[in-house]
Amino acid sequence: MSTMEAEESAPLLTVENLVVEYPSKKFRAKPFRALTDINISIGQGETLGLVGESGSGKTTLGRAVLGLAPVTDGRITFEGRDISHATRKQRRTLSRDLQVVFQDPYTSLNPALEIGAILAEPLGVQGLEQTAARKRVKELLDQVGLPSDAIHRLPREFSGGQRQRVAIARALALSPKLIVCDEPVSALDLSTQARVLDLFLQIQKDTGVSYLFVSHDLDVVRHISHRVAVMYHGEIVEQGPAAVVTRDPEHPYTQRLLLASPVPDPDRQEQRRADRHRLLDSQRHQHEQAGAVA
Amino acid sequence: MSDSVETAAVAAPAPSLNTGQSGTVVRSTVIRRLLRNPLGIIAMAILLAISLLAILAPVLAPFQENYSNIAKTLAAPDSVNILGTDSAGRDVWSRLLFGAQLTLLSALLCAGVAIAIGLPAGLIAGYYAGKFEAVSNWMVSILMSLPGLIVLLTIRAAFGPSVWISMIAFGILISPSYFRLTRTAVQSVRNELYVDAARVSGLSDLSIIARHIFSVVRAPIIIQTAAIAGVAIAIQSGLEFLGLGDPTKATWGVMLSEGFKNVYLNPTLLFWPALAMALTIGGLVLLGNAIRDALEDGEKIKHRKKAAQQKGTTAAPARAGQQRQSMAAVELGTEHHLVKVTNLGVGYPQADGSVKKVVDDVSFHVDRGEILGIVGESGSGKSQTAFSILGLLPDNARIVAGSIQFDGNYTVAPGEERVDQARLSRLRGKRISYIPQEPMSNLDPAFTIGYQLVTPMVRVLGIPKEEARKRALKLLADVGIANPERTFSAYPHEVSGGMAQRVLIAGAISCEPDLVIADEPTTALDVTVQADVLDLLRELQQRLNIGVILVTHNFGVVADLCDRVAVMQNGRLVEEGSVRDILRNPKEQYTRTLLASMLEGKTPMSMLVSSQKEPAA
Numbered sequence: 081m082s083t084m085e086a087e088e089s090a091p092l093l094t095v096e097n098l099v100v101e102y103p104s105k106k107f108r109a110k111p112f113r114a115l116t117d118i119n120i121s122i123g124q125g126e127t128l129g130l131v132g133e134s135g136s137g138k139t140t141l142g143r144a145v146l147g148l149a150p151v152t153d154g155r156i157t158f159e160g161r162d163i164s165h166a167t168r169k170q171r172r173t174l175s176r177d178l179q180v181v182f183q184d185p186y187t188s189l190n191p192a193l194e195i196g197a198i199l200a201e202p203l204g205v206q207g208l209e210q211t212a213a214r215k216r217v218k219e220l221l222d223q224v225g226l227p228s229d230a231i232h233r234l235p236r237e238f239s240g241g242q243r244q245r246v247a248i249a250r251a252l253a254l255s256p257k258l259i260v261c262d263e264p265v266s267a268l269d270l271s272t273q274a275r276v277l278d279l280f281l282q283i284q285k286d287t288g289v290s291y292l293f294v295s296h297d298l299d300v301v302r303h304i305s306h307r308v309a310v311m312y313h314g315e316i317v318e319q320g321p322a323a324v325v326t327r328d329p330e331h332p333y334t335q336r337l338l339l340a341s342p343v344p345d346p347d348r349q350e351q352r353r354a355d356r357h358r359l360l361d362s363q364r365h366q367h368e369q370a371g372a373v374a
Numbered sequence: 375m376s377d378s379v380e381t382a383a384v385a386a387p388a389p390s391l392n393t394g395q396s397g398t399v400v401r402s403t404v405i406r407r408l409l410r411n412p413l414g415i416i417a418m419a420i421l422l423a424i425s426l427l428a429i430l431a432p433v434l435a436p437f438q439e440n441y442s443n444i445a446k447t448l449a450a451p452d453s454v455n456i457l458g459t460d461s462a463g464r465d466v467w468s469r470l471l472f473g474a475q476l477t478l479l480s481a482l483l484c485a486g487v488a489i490a491i492g493l494p495a496g497l498i499a500g501y502y503a504g505k506f507e508a509v510s511n512w513m514v515s516i517l518m519s520l521p522g523l524i525v526l527l528t529i530r531a532a533f534g535p536s537v538w539i540s541m542i543a544f545g546i547l548i549s550p551s552y553f554r555l556t557r558t559a560v561q562s563v564r565n566e567l568y569v570d571a572a573r574v575s576g577l578s579d580l581s582i583i584a585r586h587i588f589s590v591v592r593a594p595i596i597i598q599t600a601a602i603a604g605v606a607i608a609i610q611s612g613l614e615f616l617g618l619g620d621p622t623k624a625t626w627g628v629m630l631s632e633g634f635k636n637v638y639l640n641p642t643l644l645f646w647p648a649l650a651m652a653l654t655i656g657g658l659v660l661l662g663n664a665i666r667d668a669l670e671d672g673e674k675i676k677h678r679k680k681a682a683q684q685k686g687t688t689a690a691p692a693r694a695g696q697q698r699q700s701m702a703a704v705e706l707g708t709e710h711h712l713v714k715v716t717n718l719g720v721g722y723p724q725a726d727g728s729v730k731k732v733v734d735d736v737s738f739h740v741d742r743g744e745i746l747g748i749v750g751e752s753g754s755g756k757s758q759t760a761f762s763i764l765g766l767l768p769d770n771a772r773i774v775a776g777s778i779q780f781d782g783n784y785t786v787a788p789g790e791e792r793v794d795q796a797r798l799s800r801l802r803g804k805r806i807s808y809i810p811q812e813p814m815s816n817l818d819p820a821f822t823i824g825y826q827l828v829t830p831m832v833r834v835l836g837i838p839k840e841e842a843r844k845r846a847l848k849l850l851a852d853v854g855i856a857n858p859e860r861t862f863s864a865y866p867h868e869v870s871g872g873m874a875q876r877v878l879i880a881g882a883i884s885c886e887p888d889l890v891i892a893d894e895p896t897t898a899l900d901v902t903v904q905a906d907v908l909d910l911l912r913e914l915q916q917r918l919n920i921g922v923i924l925v926t927h928n929f930g931v932v933a934d935l936c937d938r939v940a941v942m943q944n945g946r947l948v949e950e951g952s953v954r955d956i957l958r959n960p961k962e963q964y965t966r967t968l969l970a971s972m973l974e975g976k977t978p979m980s981m982l983v984s985s986q987k988e989p990a991a
Contacts, residue, residue: 133900134871146574172576180574188567192589201585202575240752250571269751270927274971274982281979296900299973303982322978340905342930343974346953349933356905 090160091121092258092290093145098154100137100144111152114140116314118154122258125284127291129305129322131298131337137314138294142260145292146180147171158258172205179251183263185243189235195221195246196231202253220249224279241272248279258290265300277304298341302326310334332363407668414664420657424650428474435468439624448640460629460643461636469624470646476625477607477654480541484606485599487545492552493595497583499553500560507557514550522547526613535620537610544609548602555598559591593669600662604655611651626651709782712889712921713763714739716788719775720758720767729774732758734945736776742888745915745922747936747953749929749968755945756925760891762786763923764808765798780806781888804834807882809892813874813899817866823877824862827884834885849880853910872903876910883914890915893925908934929972933957941965 098118101111143149182188224245308325318331339356443463457466499507614627626647633643720733733755831842850858896904
């Protein structure tokens with residue numbers, strides 16, 4: 081596992097032939113297959129954007145990396161270690177390097193705990209003593225642009241954007257190498273979204289952290305990612321540099337996705353609308369032709 | 375404490391002016407609310423007094439519990455025996471005090487045993503589910519099917535007349551109630567994201583349960599305990615009253631039994647223990663209710679008759695009369711507008727008597743065949759404005775200023791405090807319809823889609839069912855559903871989100887309205903589906919020539935559909951104009967900031983808003 085050259089060139093996270101299946105509720109029914117044959121990798125300081133519609137499996141992929149979804153087949157490797165079936169104890173060690181920011185800042189923070197206690201939680205797990213933890217919490221609040229008196233406040237006293245900053249601070253607490261961001265800006269207002277995206281970029285610049293950035297919004301993914309993977313029906317249909325995938329996509333679904341996103345100008349939007357209808361027509365045409373040939 | 379934060383949160387995005395949203399959310403803590411509830415205070419006072427008497431029994435009681443003065447039986451109250459004596463010459467006051475001790479302790483023991491069994495079992499079953507839950511559910515079902523009184527009688531026969539043993543047994547019998555309560559509460563938070571976050575942090579299950587899950591069940595457990603302690607006292611006294619208690623111990627039940635035997639000789643012997651029990655059980659029940667009321671957030675706020683608004687208007691009654699006259703006629707020259715909102719203000723009365731304004735001085739109009747977009751961020755008051763046109767504001771909301779007119783008639787006349795439901799219900803569904811944000815939660819899962827489309831048409835248009843069915847099928851085809859028959863007979867859970875939104879749009883236009891209010895109609899949909907739904911809305915609006923108010927936060931959607939745009943911030947309308955003017959040459963700084971936050975056309979990986987040190991979001 082640890083030959084020198086492998087360590088040097090190996091990406092931070094690799095996912096190979098990943099399959100995730102959820103057992104069906106019905107007796108002896110076929111399990112539900114959420115992910116099929118997923119292959120991705122993320123390098124040091126790199127952002128992989130994961131885009132797709134609801135139910136495409138993009139959230140499940142993030143959860144599988146975090147150990148929150150069952151890995152049926154395939155391998156997830158983090159820094160050369162196989163973490164596909166890591167135990168809780170291994171996860172505890174892993175949590176230093178692998179963290180998460182969830183979509184909904186309203187349910188991802190325990191409403192009964194003060195911000196200080198929420199941020200100190202991962203520190204306490206790693207056995208940091210109280211005074212050191214307190215100091216670190218102050219640093220974190222500063223890093224995400226929250227006032228230091230936030231320590232003794234409850235989550236409900238903050239707006240959505242501020243809560244998301246708390247969630248980001250919690251993810252940063254242990255200076256991880258990879259943060260799985262599950263739609264972290266989807267629940268936020270436009271101007272808040274812009275500030276939080278700035279924060280993500282700033283943190284990456286400062287700390288060299290990698291992101292697995294899950295979003296349904298192609299604009300967001302284009303803005304923040306180095307590389308982009310497009311998911312559709314539990315599979316990755318297209319993967320490549322952000323500029324290519326989000327501007328000149330090959331796969332029909334990505335093409336549809338690109339033209340579906342409206343632009344903030346009536347005339348350009350009219351143009352885009354026409355382009356989209358043309359694309360849909362041509363794709364329908366191709367589909368029919370393919371059907372006729374078969 | 376929370377006041378300052380709320381203000382800070384409002385003030386952060388932009389310096390809030392004197393106009394706009396005002397007032398703060400005033401919350402009061404649980405304890406304070408408990409103390410403000412007279413029933414809560416009374417209950418706590420009673421329980422505190424009884425507990426103190428019980429604790430101080432050895433000091434306060436003039437006699438030992440079983441000390442009997444044979445020479446002085448069934449005596450009336452005097453200076454030595456302040457409540458008299460019983461048939462064995464024992465002092466009633468002393469026995470009452472020692473009885474309180476035993477009764478309260480045994481009730482505590484019973485609740486303690488029940489919690490000790492039910493709470494951990496419920497936590498584990500709720501958190502892990504699986505086999506443990508299945509097995510414990512079985513055990514609970516068995517326990518609950520046992521006839522309690524018979525079990526207690528059997529145990530008394532087997533172990534003798536000990537209060538403690540019977541209360542332990544009763545605690546076991548009643549533990550399922552804690553188990554079920556805890557399990558249900560835990561199940562509801564088991565999959566919350568903060569529990570997932572704790573798992574990712576590597577917290578052990580035990581710490582997760584202790585830190586994140588236990589806090590959820592704390593409050594219901596306290597409430598439940600108050601009730602169960604009351605039941606335990608009643609059961610225990612009941613057993614003793616039947617003569618199954620320990621005659622050597624002074625308890626209220628034993629005293630009640632003794633009093634009942636001598637009811638013709640000295641009725642007051644029955645009265646005192648009965649009073650003590652009634653006070654204690656009543657106190658516990660009231661305390662439980664008071665805690666529950668205090669924990670439930672919905673504070674009942676009495677609105678002080680427009681005190682805040684009418685301060686200074688001395689001639690209020692005269693003004694009201696004048697307004698009633700002007701009811702029928704709207705301002706001349708404005709009646710051709712389909713909707714006209716003038717200086718509208720919406721507020722919520724707070725606990726301290728102030729009014730929290732969420733909409734302030736908003737004016738706009740919509741004509742037939744026109745789409746007006748209302749853009750703003752969450753909390754800007756855009757939905758509240760839309761809801762006041764629909765008359766769907768929550769009950770505690772007040773129209774604090776302004777008026778709304780629809781097709782030449784007031785729906786909210788100037789000076790009216792609330793939307794007149796009688797006036798609006800004639801319009802709603804028929805001439806004004808609504809497309810909601812969450813398509814799924816706006817369809818009733820218990821009825822087929824066809825039923826939900828047909829019923830309003832039959833009611834509102836008064837057409838026969840067959841005709842309504844035909845129309846519904848045509849509408850479904852109109853909104854681009856490929857197989858109308860199948861969707862018509864489907865239940866809401868059988869269709870996708872995009873399909874459900876099409877159904878709701880079909881419903882919104884089914885009664886041929888003049889105005890459609892769409893509140894973020896595409897926000898919950900996938901981008902590709904959103905594009906289809908926008909196409910549909912545009913096509914329908916042009917064909918039917920209806921006025922549309924589109925509430926959204928997305929400038930792309932605005933560019934796609936709207937003719938005119940109104941931008942809202944903190945309850946105020948900051949800018950209004952044609953869609954090209956607003957999107958290309960915004961005059962207000964706020965609109966510019968919003969447009970600058972758009973990602974379209976930006977250099978990837980560049981900072982969007984914060985070249986300098988950024989403020990908190």
